[in-house]
Amino acid sequence: MLEDIDHVGIAVSDLDASVERYRKAFGVEPVHRETVEHQGVEEVLFKVGTSYVQLLRALGPDTPVGRFLERRGEGVHHVGYRVTDIRAALTRLRDEGLPLVDEEPRPGSRGTTVAFVHPIGLDGVLIELVQEP
Amino acid sequence: MLEDIDHVGIAVSDLDASVERYRKAFGVEPVHRETVEHQGVEEVLFKVGTSYVQLLRALGPDTPVGRFLERRGEGVHHVGYRVTDIRAALTRLRDEGLPLVDEEPRPGSRGTTVAFVHPIGLDGVLIELVQEP
Numbered sequence: 229m230l231e232d233i234d235h236v237g238i239a240v241s242d243l244d245a246s247v248e249r250y251r252k253a254f255g256v257e258p259v260h261r262e263t264v265e266h267q268g269v270e271e272v273l274f275k276v277g278t279s280y281v282q283l284l285r286a287l288g289p290d291t292p293v294g295r296f297l298e299r300r301g302e303g304v305h306h307v308g309y310r311v312t313d314i315r316a317a318l319t320r321l322r323d324e325g326l327p328l329v330d331e332e333p334r335p336g337s338r339g340t341t342v343a344f345v346h347p348i349g350l351d352g353v354l355i356e357l358v359q360e361p
Numbered sequence: 362m363l364e365d366i367d368h369v370g371i372a373v374s375d376l377d378a379s380v381e382r383y384r385k386a387f388g389v390e391p392v393h394r395e396t397v398e399h400q401g402v403e404e405v406l407f408k409v410g411t412s413y414v415q416l417l418r419a420l421g422p423d424t425p426v427g428r429f430l431e432r433r434g435e436g437v438h439h440v441g442y443r444v445t446d447i448r449a450a451l452t453r454l455r456d457e458g459l460p461l462v463d464e465e466p467r468p469g470s471r472g473t474t475v476a477f478v479h480p481i482g483l484d485g486v487l488i489e490l491v492q493e494p
Contacts, residue, residue: 229388232410233366236440240484249483253457254442255362276442277365278411283484302485304437307369309387309409324386350382351373351416352436 229317234308234358235273235280239293241302243285247272250281262337269293271337282308306344306354314341314359321345333359362450367441367491368406368413372426374435376418380405383414395470402426404470415441439477439487447474447492454478466492 240246250256259280260273268291273280284305286294296305311317314333322328329344336342339361347354373379383389392413393406401424406413417438419427429438444450447466455461462477469475472494480487 230409233369233412233414236366236369236437238484238486246484253454253459253483255453276363279366281366300433303480304369304440304486307437320388321386326386347436350386351371351379352434353371 229311229320231310231312233279234310234356235282236304237271237282237284237306237308237356239284239286239296239302239305241285241297243270243272243283246283250274250283256281260338263287264337266334267292267336273338280308306356308342308356308358311357311359314343314357317357318343326350329354333357362444362453364443364445366412367443367489368415369437370404370415370417370439370441370489372417372419372429372435372438374418374430376403376405376416379416383407383416389414393471396420397470399467400425400469406471413441439489441475441489441491444490444492447476447490450490451476459483462487466490 247258256274258272259275263270268287270285272283284293286297288294326349327346329346333341333343341359343357345355380391389407391405392408396403401420403418405416417426419430421427426438459482460479462479466474466476474492476490478488
């Protein structure tokens with residue numbers, strides 16, 4: 229069911245400063261930048277092997293990432309797993325009794341289809357399922 | 362410098378219960394289990410694509426993961442990146458002014474060589490560099 233780690237999503241306060249830090253420290257270059265209004269974030273992706281590192285800026289304080297930053301400060305916000313069939317994956321997790329954030333898949337960045345699974349069922353880790361276009 | 366995401370390390374309170382949850386929810390099977398005394402953890406690894414998901418149990422309250430659990434509760438403890446030359450990577454990060462936890466590489470699990478980079482320099486994310494055997 230899990231094909232790979234798609235990305236690690238990191239909430240940051242100053243996106244441009246963090247992008248510069250990653251570029252300089254790790255020698256990586258951004259491969260994608262996108263504002264996802266309905267998720268309340270602007271994201272920058274770095275390709276690392278078969279996965280991405282995703283830096284996330286909140287579009288405002290009253291967004292999921294904004295509230296995360298207020299509550300916990302900068303850090304890992306969620307882990308994204310690549311799946312081939314997001315509907316089948318959601319059905320399986322629902323059948324296993326895991327609380328879902330998204331009962332139905334919805335559009336993510338890069339043309340992906342995504343769904344979040346609640347951290348309460350998974351050791352405090354917010355999980356995002358990602359099906360590529 | 363960063364070859365891939367080696368693993369996502371997740372601090373959990375009840376390792377066996379979490380392993381069972383991952384097995385049932387995601388249909389993954391543990392590929393490795395090891396106690397790393399000098400890091401104060403017992404770990405279980407699941408292979409996901411080219412990376413691992415690492416569940417971590419603290420061997421006691423006065424360990425890095427024990428203190429993390431006390432302070433923040435369960436959740437993502439660190440992100441591990443695979444590198445081919447850990448000494449060169451450490452030198453680069455030191456030259457870029459990033460605070461290091463480990464000035465010298467040391468033995469990790471699975472026969473790897475590892476070094477931690479302090480979260481203060483990287484948006485609150487504790488980074489582990491991992492060189493495979």
